[in-house]
Amino acid sequence: MSRVVMPKDDPTWRFALGARAESVGILLEMQDVDGQIGLGYASEVPHLGYNIDVMEAVVRSQVPAILAAGPLDRRSLVGSPWKQQLPAPVRSLLDMAWHDLVGKIVGVPLYRLLGGAENVSLRVNRILALKTPDEMAAVAAGLAAEGYDHFKIKVENRPQSLDIARVAAIREAVGDKAVMTVDANQSYTAKEAVTFGQAIHKYGVQVFEQPVPQRDIDGLRWVRERSDLTIEADEAADSLEAVVAMLRKDAVDAVSLKLSKLGGIDSLLLAANLCAAHGIPSRIGAHVGSRIMNAAALHAAAALPHLEPFAELGEFARLQNDCATGLEVVDGGITVPTAPGLGVSLV
Ligand SMILES: [Mg+2]
Structure with missing residues (x-):
């Protein structure tokens, strides 16, 4: 270790x-x-x-x-x-x-052990860190020039008007076709989340991730019932039990799955299949860290027929000194490795 x-x-x-x-x-x-x-x-x-x-x-x-x-x-x-x-x-x-x-x-590559499909590729959703609207738009434009077409905009509700300006500036920078999501990381109240969702709807934002505090499941449902955006749980989905509790309450439209939250590949697959059984799509969320972890999530994704076609599996591209090699984003997409196991190796 x-x-x-x-x-x-x-x-x-x-x-x-x-x-x-x-x-x-x-x-x-x-x-x-x-x-x-x-x-x-x-x-x-x-x-x-x-x-x-x-x-x-x-x-x-x-x-x-x-x-x-x-x-x-x-x-x-x-x-x-x-x-x-x-x-x-x-x-x-x-x-x-x-x-x-x-x-x-x-x-054999792990995806085959998991019963996954061959040659699975996902579009990569890149995360835009909090900055001024112009700075975030410039980062987004740079990523778009590299081939990315999915963007997740971090927002913070300090104040809401600044978040709206961020969304507007980034849409202007990346064009109409790019898929945009926002992630509040719990920084909105349910009421504020609804008004923010209404304000950014015209910019073509599709997903609003974790608007309210982690344990406010009723708040998530309240926002879901009043919003046109897809309301997605991230921090709230930090265990299988938490995922099941949200599904039982019809609290969300989508769930962000991560290996470290759920405790590994089997649990992630189980959570995804529970969501599918409830008609709720799931998505592979950000695995910020080594290519090892991103490869593992990608192999798991290959075994999930009902997964959303974009995932946050490219954040390693902004990190230095990775201990592993063998996985890269190409033209804004990522393809499951074919070497045995995870298909990545130590540098
Ligand atoms: Mg998140």
Whole structure:
């Protein structure tokens, strides 16, 4: 296990819940008796309560005992999706390394082990950090010139009028065809979210992600019932139990799925299929960190027939010092790797 620090190309990168000049995570190398190595990666996510020191301490204190059962005994690694003892990002870390290792042992790409389709490609939704409207529009124009056509605009409700100006400036910069979503990271009240949604509807925004505080499920539903935009849960969907609770209350139109929130590939697939069973689309959300983690999410996506065709799997492109190579965004799209396991390798 080692700690990886990935400086951001833009050290002023900021969203509604904080600012940070680097992304920090854990690299896990899981070795079998023949010396084959499976790779896992999990990022620190302070706003979801995933602290790097705690994550490392859990791996150090608990993983040796778990691995003593044998690295291929996955039940002892991650438990059942419903009965969870380790924190979700640590489960995801172990689960990812296990899947990579098994894929390498049997010599097939992970998506095939998961029953996924061949040659799956997704459009990449790039996240625009909080800045002035003109600055955000300039960043968006630069990304559009690289081939991106999906953009997620961070907003913060300080004040709402500034967020509207951001959306307007970015639409002007990227043209009518680009798909735009907004992400408030919990910074709006339900009432404010409805008026903001009405104000930005004319700019062709499709998705409004996590408008209200994480545990305000009734607020999400209240906004959903009064909004023309697709209301999507992100922070609110931080466990299988939370996803089920929202589905039962008809609280959202869509769910953002992440390996570290749900605790690994099996749990992500289960959450996506539960959403599909309720007629709710799901999408692969941002996996900010190494290509290892993004590759794992992409293989999982390939196994999901009802997934939205765009995902936030390109944020590694703005991070430096990745410990892995073998996955790149090309013309604003990303294609599942075909080498065994996750299909990425250490630099
Ligand atoms: Mg989000």
